[in-house]
Amino acid sequence: MPSSPLFNPPSPDAAGKPTVPAWVPPPITKQTDGFATLKSIDLSKMDSDDPKVVAELVEEVKVAIRDDGFIFLENYGISYEQLNRQFSLAQYLYNNISEEDKERLLFDPETGRWSGYKHPYGFKKKRGVPDGIEQFNWYNREWQDINRIPSCLHPFMDEIEAFCNYLTKSVNRRLLTLFSRVLELPDDYLWDNVQSHGSPTGEGYFRHALFRPVEKTTQEQSKGLRMHGHTDFGLTTLLFSVPISCLQIWGRDEQWYYVPYKPGALVINIGETLEIVSGGHFKATRHRVFRPPADQLHEERLSLVLFNSSLGNLRMTPAKDSPLIQREGCIEEQGVFKEFQAIMRQGVPVPTNQQWREVQIAEATDPTDTERNRIGADQILIDGKLMQNRQYFGVKVLLPV
Numbered sequence: 001m002p003s004s005p006l007f008n009p010p011s012p013d014a015a016g017k018p019t020v021p022a023w024v025p026p027p028i029t030k031q032t033d034g035f036a037t038l039k040s041i042d043l044s045k046m047d048s049d050d051p052k053v054v055a056e057l058v059e060e061v062k063v064a065i066r067d068d069g070f071i072f073l074e075n076y077g078i079s080y081e082q083l084n085r086q087f088s089l090a091q092y093l094y095n096n097i098s099e100e101d102k103e104r105l106l107f108d109p110e111t112g113r114w115s116g117y118k119h120p121y122g123f124k125k126k127r128g129v130p131d132g133i134e135q136f137n138w139y140n141r142e143w144q145d146i147n148r149i150p151s152c153l154h155p156f157m158d159e160i161e162a163f164c165n166y167l168t169k170s171v172n173r174r175l176l177t178l179f180s181r182v183l184e185l186p187d188d189y190l191w192d193n194v195q196s197h198g199s200p201t202g203e204g205y206f207r208h209a210l211f212r213p214v215e216k217t218t219q220e221q222s223k224g225l226r227m228h229g230h231t232d233f234g235l236t237t238l239l240f241s242v243p244i245s246c247l248q249i250w251g252r253d254e255q256w257y258y259v260p261y262k263p264g265a266l267v268i269n270i271g272e273t274l275e276i277v278s279g280g281h282f283k284a285t286r287h288r289v290f291r292p293p294a295d296q297l298h299e300e301r302l303s304l305v306l307f308n309s310s311l312g313n314l315r316m317t318p319a320k321d322s323p324l325i326q327r328e329g330c331i332e333e334q335g336v337f338k339e340f341q342a343i344m345r346q347g348v349p350v351p352t353n354q355q356w357r358e359v360q361i362a363e364a365t366d367p368t369d370t371e372r373n374r375i376g377a378d379q380i381l382i383d384g385k386l387m388q389n390r391q392y393f394g395v396k397v398l399l400p401v
């Protein structure tokens with residue numbers, strides 16, 4: 001393969017840019033139990049001249065997405081310094097965003113998108129119980145109109161846009177090539193047929209998130225949960241590994257494990273689209289955000305995430321051309337793929353990707369919602385395990401709490 005260009009962003013020191021204080025990574029936890037062991041993929045191996053190295057890489061990816069669903073990605077083309085600059089910009093946002101911009105750019109999840117500024121009072125537009133989570137989400141409309149961006153970030157949009165373009169069109173595209181190869185399909189199959197295009201994040205979005213420590217009352221209502229257990233909707237989610245350990249993955253032994261910190265690495269999360277296209281050979285990663293270990297409870301957590309979305313007008317079905325699927329069939333073990341198959345068998349069309357992601361955003365509930373988060377309402381006990389049980393478009397969504 002020809003070698004992939006490294007990330008080469010516009011200069012942070014260009015004339016007219018305010019000085020941005022460097023983000024200082026907070027101390028890592030001393031706790032060692034309760035952490036997952038994840039495989040790590042060296043993406044630069046894709047550029048090797050030796051076909052054997054590349055074939056081994058595809059095999060490694062195949063095993064990792066089958067076993068864990070979360071994989072670390074290293075040597076993907078962005079240096080640790082370049083990454084820290086993006087965290088510094090996110091920190092700068094939360095230190096400088098004006099009250100007027102928070103109000104003017106306030107999100108409206110009922111539209112089915114997180115687009116704009118999320119206040120730290122839950123996942124509805126109307127303020128609810130404080131959850132300590134602020135976000136800014138860049139969708140297509142934010143890329144198109146600078147007035148939809150907090151003014152403190154205007155001088156840095158060249159760097160943020162270049163970062164998202166690189167993540168979507170280089171890192172994600174290379175990953176989709178590897179995944180296409182696992183399915184034994186042409187290299188650009190997923191990129192050309194499933195990935196959405198047309199903005200630095202296609203129909204997906206980029207997020208600056210800040211998790212502040214929560215008050216005792218919030219902590220009691222949510223039982224330590226910051227975001228419900230869920231699977232992401234799209235193709236790949238690129239999460240940056242961060243020092244404050246809150247992200248947890250649901251293990252095959254049906255327990256939650258923290259994702260360890262690997263400085264500079266990306267945590268790649270498989271979304272529902274890939275689970276369906278792959279006929280269940282890839283598992284959408286079940287994950288949640290939980291309170292960190294005790295020695296990190298008082299730290300703020302910055303998190304940068306890029307969500308790659310599929311084409312909104314598609315109704316997802318397994319890629320029938322895949323020799324892997326033809327040979328081995330589909331795997332109906334878990335999750336949305338199994339449920340989509342069930343409703344298709346009844347002759348009911350599955351929702352489009354856009355309908356599917358928008359209904360889930362519009363109907364998201366808060367971990368502090370003590371009305372909904374109880375057995376008989378949104379929760380159910382199955383074999384002694386507490387599960388969140390929701391239904392959208394006739395599709396059952398069952399997730400561990």
Ligand SMILES: O=C(O)CCC(=O)C(=O)O
Nearest residue numbers: 209232239247287289303
């Ligand atoms: O902040 C994180 O680490 C994960 C957030 C997440 O899972 C999501 O927003 O879908």
Ligand SMILES: [Fe+2]
Nearest residue numbers: 230231232287
């Ligand atoms: Fe997620």
